[in-house]
Amino acid sequence: MTAAATDTLRRTPLHDRHAAAGARLVPFAGWEMPVQYPPGIKAEHLEVRRNAGLFDVSHMGQVETSGPDAEPFLQHVLSNDVTKLREGGAQYSVLCREDGGVLDDLFTYRLEDGRFLTVTNAANHERDHLWMAGHAEGYDVTVRDAADDYAMLALQGPCAPEILAAHLGDGEAPARMRTARARVAGVECLVCGTGYTGEGGAELLCAHEDAPALWDALTASGAAPTGLAARDTLRLEVCFHLYGNDLSEDRTPIEAGLGWAVKLDTDFVGAEALRAAGEPADRLVPFAFTGPGIPRQGNPILVEGKPVGLVTSGTLSPCLGIGIGMGYVPAAAASPGTPVEIDVRGRRRTAEVREKPLYRKEQ
Amino acid sequence: MAAEQTYPDDLLYHDEHDWARLEGEEGTFGITWFAQDSLGEVVFFDPPEVGTTISKDQPYAEVESVKAVSDVVAPMSGEIVAVNEALGDEPAAVNDDPYGEGWMVRVRLTDPTERDQLLDARAYEKLVQES
Numbered sequence: 001m002t003a004a005a006t007d008t009l010r011r012t013p014l015h016d017r018h019a020a021a022g023a024r025l026v027p028f029a030g031w032e033m034p035v036q037y038p039p040g041i042k043a044e045h046l047e048v049r050r051n052a053g054l055f056d057v058s059h060m061g062q063v064e065t066s067g068p069d070a071e072p073f074l075q076h077v078l079s080n081d082v083t084k085l086r087e088g089g090a091q092y093s094v095l096c097r098e099d100g101g102v103l104d105d106l107f108t109y110r111l112e113d114g115r116f117l118t119v120t121n122a123a124n125h126e127r128d129h130l131w132m133a134g135h136a137e138g139y140d141v142t143v144r145d146a147a148d149d150y151a152m153l154a155l156q157g158p159c160a161p162e163i164l165a166a167h168l169g170d171g172e173a174p175a176r177m178r179t180a181r182a183r184v185a186g187v188e189c190l191v192c193g194t195g196y197t198g199e200g201g202a203e204l205l206c207a208h209e210d211a212p213a214l215w216d217a218l219t220a221s222g223a224a225p226t227g228l229a230a231r232d233t234l235r236l237e238v239c240f241h242l243y244g245n246d247l248s249e250d251r252t253p254i255e256a257g258l259g260w261a262v263k264l265d266t267d268f269v270g271a272e273a274l275r276a277a278g279e280p281a282d283r284l285v286p287f288a289f290t291g292p293g294i295p296r297q298g299n300p301i302l303v304e305g306k307p308v309g310l311v312t313s314g315t316l317s318p319c320l321g322i323g324i325g326m327g328y329v330p331a332a333a334a335s336p337g338t339p340v341e342i343d344v345r346g347r348r349r350t351a352e353v354r355e356k357p358l359y360r361k362e363q
Numbered sequence: 364m365a366a367e368q369t370y371p372d373d374l375l376y377h378d379e380h381d382w383a384r385l386e387g388e389e390g391t392f393g394i395t396w397f398a399q400d401s402l403g404e405v406v407f408f409d410p411p412e413v414g415t416t417i418s419k420d421q422p423y424a425e426v427e428s429v430k431a432v433s434d435v436v437a438p439m440s441g442e443i444v445a446v447n448e449a450l451g452d453e454p455a456a457v458n459d460d461p462y463g464e465g466w467m468v469r470v471r472l473t474d475p476t477e478r479d480q481l482l483d484a485r486a487y488e489k490l491v492q493e494s
Contacts (some may be wrong), residue, residue: 035430042404045429229429229430290450294406294407312472315430318429
């Protein structure tokens with residue numbers, strides 16, 4: 001990495017904490033982010049499944065929508081039914097182009113005073129904000145880039161609720177898919193019962209200057225610093241989509257299996273194209289290897305010996321100890337149990353289509 | 364736990380971060396401390412088959428961490444006479460003991476003079492420090 005490239009990268013308010021903890025910092029979507037800490041990806045991953053991990057996700061963006069028409073405006077641009085989103089609630093949706101291609105996948109929180117906060121992927125943030133602002137004509141709304149207002153931490157794992165409760169004082173943690181304002185370790189936060197690991201816990205939004213104190217309090221209580229690499233393996237085990245891998249402008253949310261977050265009758269931007277497209281030819285499916293090997297993004301997927309699609313995400317599952325991934329295949333090959341092969345750099349590895357999620361916590 | 368950074372004096376080194384331990388007409392190959400540290404925890408080693416002919420400077424195997432795949436380059440040419448099957452079950456031995464339990468293949472060398480093109484420990488360590 002050259003010095004010039006490093007100079008242009010943005011740093012989160014927790015950069016010093018990561019450096020002090022011995023993190024490996026890498027460029028990610030214009031930010032210098034911790035990809036892993038000294039324990040390593042596998043150990044960090046398992047720590048989140050067994051105890052609790054803490055992620056700096058301050059690179060993620062936020063767009064705040066306010067004004068009398070905030071709800072009808074968001075209904076116009078987001079795929080889900082925003083009228084079902086009550087104050088203090090959270091909702092997943094996608095942002096579509098007119099042709100149904102996916103621009104981003106997003107969580108929207110409904111705050112007090114009719115305001116909404118939409119969390120964007122770092123790499124898409126500016127485009128999302130411009131897209132939303134560009135579709136606001138005719139609506140009495142303010143669409144504001146609020147990314148500089150917030151640092152964002154994700155506290156995840158079976159012990160995360162306990163750690164959070166210890167720092168909430170008299171406050172109460174929001175339920176899953178709910179949000180609440182609360183002081184956590186003395187820091188004013190928007191606490192959201194959401195996450196990207198399949199574990200319990202919360203995502204915490206706070207002011208930049210408060211982030212180090214919040215980080216210190218939560219790590220002191222046993223939440224292990226966890227890098228973006230483990231975040232990726234954790235989300236893939238539970239089949240959460242990653243924009244740029246599993247979602248793109250070339251794919252519709254229906255192909256991607258996100259029909260549950262797409263309410264065509266709300267007539268959002270892209271709904272007409274999706275309605276006209278009908279049943280998609282391809283489907284995004286999770287798969288697991290039945291033998292050795294590790295699938296990687298871009299590996300061809302074969303059905304009955306013929307290439308039919310590409311792996312969009314692949315890794316070795318730290319919990320299952322086998323190669324896992326997701327990729328697009330023809331609808332006829334999308335049923336769980338369908339045998340497939342993955343061409344891993346010239347070697348055909350055996351796999352089968354599985355149900356979501358690939359990893360399920362033992363009851 | 365991961366090994367401490369070392370580059371033993373009795374080995375020869377290839378600038379693609381591989382080592383060779385020469386014993387008569389045979390050599391044992393593996394990857395260096397620097398290579399395993401850059402890669403992270405090794406979770407998969409796909410060994411070549413015994414009998415395979417390998418060529419100096421060409422990849423002969425792949426080693427994978429959770430995030431990345433890396434080619435393993437032959438420091439010298441020859442025919443593989445043994446592979447470290449134990450790495451199938453314990454690939455992290457490459458991290459724990461890169462010059463011992465983490466060895467990858469044993470090779471009958473076809474051109475022992477190729478050793479003259481390899482680096483000694485001091486020269487290799489210098490290369491690593493400058494990279």
